[in-house]
Amino acid sequence: MADDPIALFDRWLAEAEQSELNDPNAMALATADAGGRPSVRMVLLKGHGPDGFVFYTNRGSRKAEELGANAQASLLFHWKSLRRQVRVTGAVSPVSDAESDAYFASRGRDSQLGAWASDQSRPLDSRAIFEARVEAIRERFDGQDVPRPPFWGGYRVAAEEIEFWQDRAHRLHERRLFTRAGDCWNEGLLFP
Numbered sequence: 001m002a003d004d005p006i007a008l009f010d011r012w013l014a015e016a017e018q019s020e021l022n023d024p025n026a027m028a029l030a031t032a033d034a035g036g037r038p039s040v041r042m043v044l045l046k047g048h049g050p051d052g053f054v055f056y057t058n059r060g061s062r063k064a065e066e067l068g069a070n071a072q073a074s075l076l077f078h079w080k081s082l083r084r085q086v087r088v089t090g091a092v093s094p095v096s097d098a099e100s101d102a103y104f105a106s107r108g109r110d111s112q113l114g115a116w117a118s119d120q121s122r123p124l125d126s127r128a129i130f131e132a133r134v135e136a137i138r139e140r141f142d143g144q145d146v147p148r149p150p151f152w153g154g155y156r157v158a159a160e161e162i163e164f165w166q167d168r169a170h171r172l173h174e175r176r177l178f179t180r181a182g183d184c185w186n187e188g189l190l191f192p
């Protein structure tokens with residue numbers, strides 16, 4: 001019977017939290033546009049479990065546009081201090097408004113204001129324009145809680161494959177690939 005890859009991921013993430021310099025939850029997120037042209041950037045993992053791996057972003061950003069055209073993504077964690085990587089691949093869907101609201105409410109106020117002020121991935125003529133937008137938003141919400149912008153929220157990558165890679169001597173690495181089969185997982189090895 002295969003190990004539970006989510007439990008294995010929990011163990012590896014917990015070890016990374018002990019050993020990484022910063023952001024053990026940082027992951028590269030690869031998307032591709034309708035024509036198959038890929039792009040990749042870092043995001044932070046803000047939730048995970050059997051349903052998938054969650055990150056938050058601007059829903060008008062380049063990554064969001066690409067996910068709108070092609071709702072598939074791949075995530076990569078690289079924990080240098082542990083010489084490990086984990087790759088997750090699967091279909092992507094937006095998280096519910098309630099879940100996005102709850103996460104947004106947990107963020108620091110300045111990060112909340114930044115989400116309102118940033119037209120993420122669009123051209124910006126000068127830093128001063130952005131700073132002026134942040135100040136205008138600060139005044140707009142003065143004395144009140146900052147609500148979640150309608151253009152900001154989470155996405156969940158429902159893992160169909162999870163690969164755990166561990167460095168071994170002489171490049172004879174260990175690769176364990178878990179593939180979803182309904183409610184269960186199949187497990188196999190890959191040549192390194």
Ligand SMILES: Cc1cc2nc3c(=O)[nH]c(=O)nc-3n(C[C@H](O)[C@H](O)[C@H](O)COP(=O)(O)O)c2cc1C
Pocket residue numbers: 023026039040041042043044045055056057058061062063064120121
């Ligand atoms: C370590 C790290 C974590 C990041 N986390 C996030 C994140 O969780 N959400 C986000 O929107 N951008 C995050 N960013 C910024 C993104 O990498 C990226 O620049 C931005 O989301 C715009 O990407 P896009 O134009 O491809 O949509 C992070 C950057 C780094 C280096």
Ligand SMILES: Cc1ncc(COP(=O)(O)O)c(CN)c1O
Pocket residue numbers: 044056057107111
């Ligand atoms: C633009 C942006 N949005 C969202 C995040 C996610 O992290 P947090 O919600 O903790 O700010 C980051 C983290 N670097 C970020 O840069």
